[in-house]
Amino acid sequence: DAGVIQSPRHEVTEMGQEVTLRCKPISGHNSLFWYRQTMMRGLELLIYFNNNVPIDDSGMPEDRFSAKMPNASFSTLKIQPSEPRDSAVYFCASSFSGTLSYEQYFGPGTRLTVT
């Protein structure tokens, strides 16, 4: 398996622009997580899906952030409008939520810079 795939790997945009980050989870995994990593706040969970349904979005900073999972193999995280404080590395991770397996695997991340 290719692992969790994220695109783009790097994104530079201007304040006010819309940004869309993409994720393809590991095939067969039914849980998908979006994290944000910064030096100040470490790894923060933004939202997670189980069986394509958003379960907990309490970590989403504000209404400018939205996430979707239209099917089991694709998810997006959108920021509109973007702000300089959104600059961070965004990770997608997936796992199989079951009693026998809890392992969560991360993608390579998208480094977002908002100028």
Next chain:
Amino acid sequence: GENVEQHPSTLSVQEGDSAVIKCTYSDSASNYFPWYKQELGKGPQLIIDIRSNVGEKKDQRIAVTLNKTAKHFSLHITETQPEDSAVYFCAARVFNKFYFGSGTKLNVKP
């Protein structure tokens, strides 16, 4: 919610020595404790994990111990090598949510 604390924030050891990183958690419902290694510019990589019904697990040079009563778990790396240099994160899983420690930057000096 769960609170995971990790110590130390930085650790420097000589090649061949052992390294120990410690984490504590607060929610007794946590049932799974993974450790991740993150190299510069990469995503966290799962290196070892332990479930709440196990006290110790070993995989070659790395081992993890769990003390449920005290709510703490530790990562042990023996015979450290320069390629072990990275940032290590502990985590605790509660009801399918993962809570991460703040990370330990390990530097192995050749």
